[in-house]
Amino acid sequence: MASGGERPAVLEVRDLGVELGIGGKWVQALHDVSLTIRGGEVLGLVGESGSGKSLTALSIPGLLPGNARVVGGSIRLMGEDVLGLSEPQLNRLRTRSVAFIFQNPTTFLNPVLTVGAQISEIFELSPELLDPPGAGVRPSRRSRRRQAWAKGIEYLRVVRIPDPERIARQYPFELSGGMQQRAVIAMALARKPHLVIADEITTALDVTVQAQILSLLSELRRSIGMTLLLITHDMGIVAQLADRVAVMYSGTVVESADVRSLFREARHPYARALLAAVPTIRGDRTIFQAIPGSMPAVSDPPAGCRFHPRCPRVLPHCLAVRPLSLLVGPGHAVACHLYEERAE
Amino acid sequence: MAIAIAGRLWQNKLAAAGLAVFGIIALTGAMAPLVIPASVVRDVTFAAKLTPPSGQHWFGTDDYGRDLFFLVLLAAHLDLRTALFVVLAALAIGICLGALAGFVKRLDEPLMRITDVFLSIPSLVLAMAIASVLGRSIENLSIALVFVSWPIYCRLMRGQVLTEKEKPYVRALTTLGVGRVRMIFRHIIPNTLFPVIARAPADVGLILITLAALSYIGFGPGPYVPEWGSLVAAGQAYIFQAPWLVTFPGAAIFLTSLSLNLVGDWARDVFDPRLRS
Amino acid sequence: MGFVAYVLKRLAYLGLVLLGVSAVVFFLLRGMPGVDPLAAYIAPGLPISQDALTALRRELRLDEPLPVQYVYYVTNLLRGDWGFSRTAAQPVLEALLGRLPATIELAVFAVVLSTGLGVPLGIIAALRRDRATDVAVRVISITGISFPVFWLGIILQLVFFYYLGQLGLPSLPSRGRVGDLVALQSPLKAVTGFYVVDSLIAGNLAVFTSALRHLLLPAFTLSLISLAAIVRIMRASMLEVLRQDYILLARSKGLPLRIIIVRHALRNAITPVLTTAGTTLGILLGGAVVVETVFSWPGIGRLAAQGILNNDSILVVGFTLFVATMMVLVNLVVDVLYAVVDPRVRY
Numbered sequence: 001m002a003s004g005g006e007r008p009a010v011l012e013v014r015d016l017g018v019e020l021g022i023g024g025k026w027v028q029a030l031h032d033v034s035l036t037i038r039g040g041e042v043l044g045l046v047g048e049s050g051s052g053k054s055l056t057a058l059s060i061p062g063l064l065p066g067n068a069r070v071v072g073g074s075i076r077l078m079g080e081d082v083l084g085l086s087e088p089q090l091n092r093l094r095t096r097s098v099a100f101i102f103q104n105p106t107t108f109l110n111p112v113l114t115v116g117a118q119i120s121e122i123f124e125l126s127p128e129l130l131d132p133p134g135a136g137v138r139p140s141r142r143s144r145r146r147q148a149w150a151k152g153i154e155y156l157r158v159v160r161i162p163d164p165e166r167i168a169r170q171y172p173f174e175l176s177g178g179m180q181q182r183a184v185i186a187m188a189l190a191r192k193p194h195l196v197i198a199d200e201i202t203t204a205l206d207v208t209v210q211a212q213i214l215s216l217l218s219e220l221r222r223s224i225g226m227t228l229l230l231i232t233h234d235m236g237i238v239a240q241l242a243d244r245v246a247v248m249y250s251g252t253v254v255e256s257a258d259v260r261s262l263f264r265e266a267r268h269p270y271a272r273a274l275l276a277a278v279p280t281i282r283g284d285r286t287i288f289q290a291i292p293g294s295m296p297a298v299s300d301p302p303a304g305c306r307f308h309p310r311c312p313r314v315l316p317h318c319l320a321v322r323p324l325s326l327l328v329g330p331g332h333a334v335a336c337h338l339y340e341e342r343a344e
Numbered sequence: 345m346a347i348a349i350a351g352r353l354w355q356n357k358l359a360a361a362g363l364a365v366f367g368i369i370a371l372t373g374a375m376a377p378l379v380i381p382a383s384v385v386r387d388v389t390f391a392a393k394l395t396p397p398s399g400q401h402w403f404g405t406d407d408y409g410r411d412l413f414f415l416v417l418l419a420a421h422l423d424l425r426t427a428l429f430v431v432l433a434a435l436a437i438g439i440c441l442g443a444l445a446g447f448v449k450r451l452d453e454p455l456m457r458i459t460d461v462f463l464s465i466p467s468l469v470l471a472m473a474i475a476s477v478l479g480r481s482i483e484n485l486s487i488a489l490v491f492v493s494w495p496i497y498c499r500l501m502r503g504q505v506l507t508e509k510e511k512p513y514v515r516a517l518t519t520l521g522v523g524r525v526r527m528i529f530r531h532i533i534p535n536t537l538f539p540v541i542a543r544a545p546a547d548v549g550l551i552l553i554t555l556a557a558l559s560y561i562g563f564g565p566g567p568y569v570p571e572w573g574s575l576v577a578a579g580q581a582y583i584f585q586a587p588w589l590v591t592f593p594g595a596a597i598f599l600t601s602l603s604l605n606l607v608g609d610w611a612r613d614v615f616d617p618r619l620r621s
Numbered sequence: 622m623g624f625v626a627y628v629l630k631r632l633a634y635l636g637l638v639l640l641g642v643s644a645v646v647f648f649l650l651r652g653m654p655g656v657d658p659l660a661a662y663i664a665p666g667l668p669i670s671q672d673a674l675t676a677l678r679r680e681l682r683l684d685e686p687l688p689v690q691y692v693y694y695v696t697n698l699l700r701g702d703w704g705f706s707r708t709a710a711q712p713v714l715e716a717l718l719g720r721l722p723a724t725i726e727l728a729v730f731a732v733v734l735s736t737g738l739g740v741p742l743g744i745i746a747a748l749r750r751d752r753a754t755d756v757a758v759r760v761i762s763i764t765g766i767s768f769p770v771f772w773l774g775i776i777l778q779l780v781f782f783y784y785l786g787q788l789g790l791p792s793l794p795s796r797g798r799v800g801d802l803v804a805l806q807s808p809l810k811a812v813t814g815f816y817v818v819d820s821l822i823a824g825n826l827a828v829f830t831s832a833l834r835h836l837l838l839p840a841f842t843l844s845l846i847s848l849a850a851i852v853r854i855m856r857a858s859m860l861e862v863l864r865q866d867y868i869l870l871a872r873s874k875g876l877p878l879r880i881i882i883v884r885h886a887l888r889n890a891i892t893p894v895l896t897t898a899g900t901t902l903g904i905l906l907g908g909a910v911v912v913e914t915v916f917s918w919p920g921i922g923r924l925a926a927q928g929i930l931n932n933d934s935i936l937v938v939g940f941t942l943f944v945a946t947m948m949v950l951v952n953l954v955v956d957v958l959y960a961v962v963d964p965r966v967r968y
Contacts, residue, residue, distance in 0.1 A: 063873055088877075095875030102873075107866040112888045112963055121884070122874055171964050187874065461641030464952075465945045468907030472925065473941040477649045477934050546766075553769045557911050560771045562930045573771075580775060580915075584783050594772030602767040609763065 007039040010078060010195050010227045011060065017072035018055055018064070020298060027299045029068070030055055030251045032335075034325065035229075037195065037244075042221060042228040044242030044259070046235065046274070050295050051248040053231045057197050060229075061098045062090040078194055095126055099188035103200040105180035109172035115183050116152050116168030122190045123148035129192065155186040160216060178209035182216070189220070197229045202237070214240060235278045239263065244331070247271045250295055250306040253325065257332035267334040269311045305337065313338060362606025369600050373420030384414045385568055394586045404588040406578065408567070412589065416596050419570040424600070426482060427552040430489045431544055437490070438497025439540060445498065446505025447528065456502070459495040467492040468554055472561075480563050482571070489551055497540055504536035546608025549601040556597050572597050624960055631956045635949045640695075642945040646938050647694050652687055659683070662935070698942070706936035708928045713939035717921050724913070724920030726815045728905050730840035735848040735901075740894065743855020744882065747863065758856060765849025770908050774842040774915035781838060839916040846908050847901040854897055858890040865889070888962055895959055899952045906944050 018030040030052045037043045045053050058064050060075055060082065075082040077097055085093065094100075102108045110118060123129050130147050149168070156164035159182040172180055181201060188196050198217070202210040218241060220226050230241060238245055238259065246256040247268065255268040266272045273291045293310035296302055302309055308318040317337050325335040389409030397404040403412035445455040462470070474488035508514065509532065517527060558564075559573030567578060572593045579589025651658045662677060682690055697703070701714055709716035746758040817836070820829035862868065863886060871885045910922035917923070921940060928936035 061873060063869065091875045091877060093875070094873055098873075100870070100873040102866065102870060104866065108870040110867040110871070110885050110889070111965060113885070121876070121880075125874070125876060125880075173965055184870070187870075191874070457637075457641065460638055461645060464638050464903075464948055465642060465645075465941060466903035466907035466948070468910060469925075469941050469944050472910070472929060473646070473649055473937050476929050476932070476937040477653055480929075549767060553767075556769055557771055561911065561914055561926045576772060576775065583775065583779060587779055587783075590772070590775050590779075594769060594775065597769045597772060598767055601769070602763065605763050605767050 007041075008079075009036050009076075010039050010041075011035065011037040011229065012076040013056070013060075013073070014076075015073035016056065016059060016075060017070065018052075018059060019069055019071050020055075021067040021069075022299050025299070026069075028071075028251065028301075029298050030059075031322075032252050032325070033073070033248075034253060035246055035256070037227060037229060039194075039227055040225040041243045042226075042230055042241055044238035044245045045229060045231045045248060046233065046238055046245060047248035048233060048295055050250075050298070052251040053248055054199055056248070057100070057199055057229060057231055060195075060197065061094050061100060062087075063094075063100070095122075096191060097194045099191050099193040099196050101181075101184050101188050101196065101198045101201050104204040105177060105184050106172065106204075108184060109180055111172055114169055114171055115156075115175065116149055118172075119155060119168075119183065119187050119190060120145070120148040120152035122187060123151050126191070129190065152186075152190070155190045156183065158189065158220075159183070159186045161186070176209075177205050178212060181205060181209075181213055185213075185216070189224075189226075195227050195229060197231070199231045200233070202234075203232075217241060235275060247274065250301065251298070252306070252335065253333075254307065254336065255332075255334045256325075257329070261329065261332050267328060267332075267339055268336045269313050269338075270307050273312075356610065358606050359610030362603035362610075365599065365603040366607060369420060369596075369603070370424055372417055373424045376414075376417040376421045380414045380418055384411060385418065385570060394582060394589075396586070397588055403592045404586065406575075406586075406589055407582060412575075412592055415570045415575060416572070416593055419572045419575060419593065420596065420600075422482065422570065423552060423555060423572050423597075426486050426555060427548050430486050430493060430551050430555075431548050433490045434493035435497055435541070435544060438494040438499075439501050439537070441494070442498040442501025442540075443505055443528075443533065443536075445502040446509065452502070455498065459499050462492070462495040463499075468557065471554065471558060472563075475558065475563050482565050482569070485555065485558055485563050489554065493547070493551065497543075500540045500543070501536065504539060505532065508532050508536050542612045542614070543608070545604050545611050549604035549608065552604070553597060553601055627960055628953075628957060631953055635953055639946060639949055642942060643695055643698060644691065646942050647691050649941075650934065650938055651683075651690055651694075703939045703942070704935040706928065706933055706939070708931045708933045708936055709924060713936055714943075716924060716936070717940065717943050720919060720921045720924055722815050723918060724906075724909055724922060726817060727836065727839055727843060727913070727918060727920060728902070728909060730836050731843035731847070731905060732902075734840055734844035735846075735851055736894075738844075739848050739851030740855050740891075743852045744859055744887075746852065746856040747859035748882075758852060762849040762853045765845055765852075768845065770842060770846055771911045771915050773845060774839065774912055777838050777842055778915070839912050839918055842915070843905060843908050843912045846904055847897075850897060850901065851894060854893050855890065858893045859886065862886045862890040892959065892963055895955055895962070899948070899955045902951045903944075903948050906947065 013033060013035040016030055016033040017028065019026040020029040021027075033052070033056050035043065035045070035056070045056070047053050055064070055068065058068075059070060060077065062082065062085065064070070070083055073083075077093065082090075082093065109115070124145065127144060127148075130144070130151055153164045153168050156168060161167055161179060161182050167175065167179065167183075172183075175183070185201075202213050205213065214237060217226075217228070217230075221228065221241070228241075230237070232238060242259045244256065244258050245262045246253050247262075247266075247270065248254065249270050255262070255266065255271045257266075262271065263275065266275055270291070277290060291310060296306060296309070302319075304320045305311070305318040305323050308314045311318065315337055321337070323335045323337045323340070325333045326339065327333050328339050387410070389405075391409065393405060393407050393409040395401060395405045401411045401413065403416060406412055406415065441455060445452045471485070471488040471492045474491055475485050478484035478487065514527065514532065517531065522531075556571070556573030556576070559571050560577045562577070564571050564574030564577065567574070575593035576590050576597075579586070579593070582589055658681070659674065659677060662681070678684060682693055685693075703713040703717075705711075706713045706716050711719070742758075742761075746754055816828060816832035820826070820832060868881065868885060871881050876885075906922070909920060910925055912918065913920045913922035914926045921943065925937055925940040928934075928940070
């Protein structure tokens with residue numbers, strides 16, 4: 001984790017614990033989640049549905065649902081502790097530091113406001129994002145609104161929306177899914193945030209559109225050096241875009257490494273199984289390698305290592321004690337009892 | 345979580361209380377004509393007129409010297425009986441016509457237009473119009489109110505039937521060979537009745553108030569047939585000298601309606617899960 | 622283009638509904654089995670000659686088949702001939718239109734009160750999901766529906782006029798639209814018929830304050846009916862909207878709560894309230910009959926009530942048609958507002 005002091009860490013999550021209130025009780029949904037993202041880096045957060053990826057992401061800008069509470073650990077954004085912040089402070093954070101892109105653009109866009117209104121309101125909220133007025137000029141509210149609208153159109157163009165002036169005047173339901181998602185991405189970029197979080201942003205789109213969005217992200221990464229937390233269950237997307245990968249299972253990070261190391265020599269049995277389950281075009285795998293069993297329910301986790309009921313290499317130790325995350329190589333950490341002797 | 349569960353229990357306590365109160369009122373109303381002699385209404389005792397509540401006359405006396413407590417009880421009988429009748433009749437008509445509209449395509453459109461027309465006139469106003477043409481009496485008032493109330497039930501029932509018809513289980517049963525008539529009476533109708541009937545308790549309360557209001561305006565029976573609304577109207581002339589005359593009958597209406605609404609709320613929650621927030 | 626077409630469609634539909642209402646009303650006047658249509662036109666107790674009766678029959682075309690009568694009836698309606706009211710000693714339409722401003726003034730104030738109070742209360746109730754507020758909202762809404770309006774008005778009169786007056790405290794008036802003394806001392810020139818507006822125009826402060834004071838109790842009584850409903854609906858609707866995904870996105874943009882509520886949530890949440898606005902007006906108009914009677918407010922409601930006491934069916938039936946027309950117009954306005962607020966409706 002602490003491999004050299006190159007670029008400073010934009011996001012540092014340490015031992016985050018989150019509980020969910022379900023059926024009248026508090027159950028542990030996330031435990032000991034640790035992540036680090038450096039400036040300009042893309043971290044892919046992978047896992048099945050229910051593994052806790054979204055919950056982890058939502059904790060960063062303080063957008064956890066009402067029945068969730070943080071019970072331990074720390075989240076530092078640009079060095080500043082996020083968990084202790086008040087709501088107005090969090091709002092400031094959301095305005096300038098963290099931008100979230102959600103999964104289903106159709107439901108995440110307000111149906112009664114035009115696309116242009118929804119993006120220009122960001123600029124109206126933070127006039128400092130606009131081009132500064134000439135010396136001695138006090139911009140009127142009206143000119144500020146016009147500027148905000150124009151700026152919004154600019155960003156729509158950045159995400160490669162054709163004819164942005166016309167689109168800005170339209171309502172979300174008049175746009176296709178791909179265009180809607182681009183608009184949401186534009187809203188994220190508009191704030192020039194330190195960190196962009198993308199939660200399964202292509203899952204709701206069909207494959208061709210997915211490819212377009214991914215290529216857009218790739219280009220943005222190159223052009224503006226975007227720092228991205230990319231959440232997905234698709235290893236293919238990870239391979240395409242990520243610099244580093246963190247694999248989550250049942251509420252904790254089981255392995256994290258740079259993308260090459262993970263794909264070449266994943267250590268954790270779950271991570272290996274995930275990679276093995278991806279069908280390749282190379283033809284030497286014609287049988288789908290599904291992982292037997294399913295992820296345990298949040299309210300009733302198995303004792304010890306949560307993966308042990310499905311693990312092909314389970315040890316007796318695994319049923320009793322939860323493994324801690326240990327370094328097994330430069331920047332490569334695994335939480336598995338198999339590697340405990342080899343830990344540094 | 346704890347709040348939601350507590351809320352549900354609390355609601356049930358209220359509903360239970362409402363049921364209890366309504367039960368008491370209904371019981372007293374039912375027994376009133378049997379226990380209270382008719383002379384209470386007929387006899388005029390000027391000497392005792394307009395006396396405030398006392399040990400002898402719990403609710404005081406009116407301008408004819410009659411005991412208000414007994415008058416209110418007797419009125420309970422009339423009001424409750426009428427309101428119940430109106431709702432039952434409207435339910436019966438509405439459900440039948442609504443089911444017809446739902447099942448027979450050709451009748452649907454004309455029936456819906458008719459209900460549209462009826463629903464575009466406020467119920468009080470329409471009831472007024474019908475009752476004024478028919479003549480002023482409680483019976484005519486009831487008829488008017490039935491006319492005013494059936495469209496809503498018809499609409500509801502029709503909507504329910506239409507939704508229910510499209511449900512997968514109906515199609516499954518049809519492929520299994522279940523006959524149409526059997527399908528309608530044994531499967532569809534029972535499932536559709538509940539949300540419609542769930543409205544009934546609250547509607548009795550509503551009809552009660554409308555009835556009293558119309559009676560207050562002037563449709564009520566004369567001074568020799570006790571009715572809550574007309575009691576209030578009669579009392580208004582003496583409102584400053586004898587405020588009890590308007591207070592007690594009005595409070596009776598309020599209490600009955602309140603308890604009915606509490607029960608109705610609970611009934612809607614139980615029978616119409618769609619409305620659960 | 623969608624907008625105009627939408628409005629025209631609604632207009633056509635509502636026109637048909639009005640036609641239907643006129644049919645119902647006509648049936649009430651002429652077609653009721655067992656009721657002599659002539660009875661409505663004759664003052665009871667007054668002797669009337671056989672010739673006059675025959676002339677009346679001919680004028681009303683009572684010998685023609687019903688459908689023909691209906692056509693004549695509707696033509697008359699459209700021409701403005703709604704019959705003559707014994708009670709008002711005026712043609713029905715004239716009588717109603719003359720007293721309409723009083724009722725509208727009352728209804729408008731009632732709507733303003735109930736929405737002005739109801740919408741914020743509903744929003745607050747949605748934002749605060751704690752036990753105390755929830756219970757309070759339930760209590761308000763159930764009590765509001767259970768209250769007999771006429772009784773509430775009387776009790777309010779009792780408390781605010783009589784008891785306050787007894788105690789020597791400033792009290793609210795209980796009758797009429799404006800104090801008799803005030804009306805005599807500074808007579809008002811009627812421009813719109815709305816005392817509040819006219820007095821402002823004329824700069825007549827005495828009448829203005831008096832008119833406002835007279836409006837308070839009846840408007841409040843009337844508003845209570847719909848207040849409970851509005852709070853309930855607003856709360857439920859707001860809760861539903863706040864759960865939506867686009868609110869999460871708005872929050873993630875760092876928008877302050879105030880903007881989220883007003884700009885994002887309210888526009889979506891207000892539509893059910895608009896829908897009920899149409900039915901609420903109907904209830905208000907019905908309630909107006911009662912409230913105007915209680916407070917001796919000289920509007921169309923009280924006229925109708927007097928007509929009932931007088932057995933003046935023509936007036937009562939004309940009143941019904943009038944009210945239905947007003948409802949239809951309001952529904953049209955609501956539909957238009959709908960299309961303004963929610964763009965999806967226009968397509």
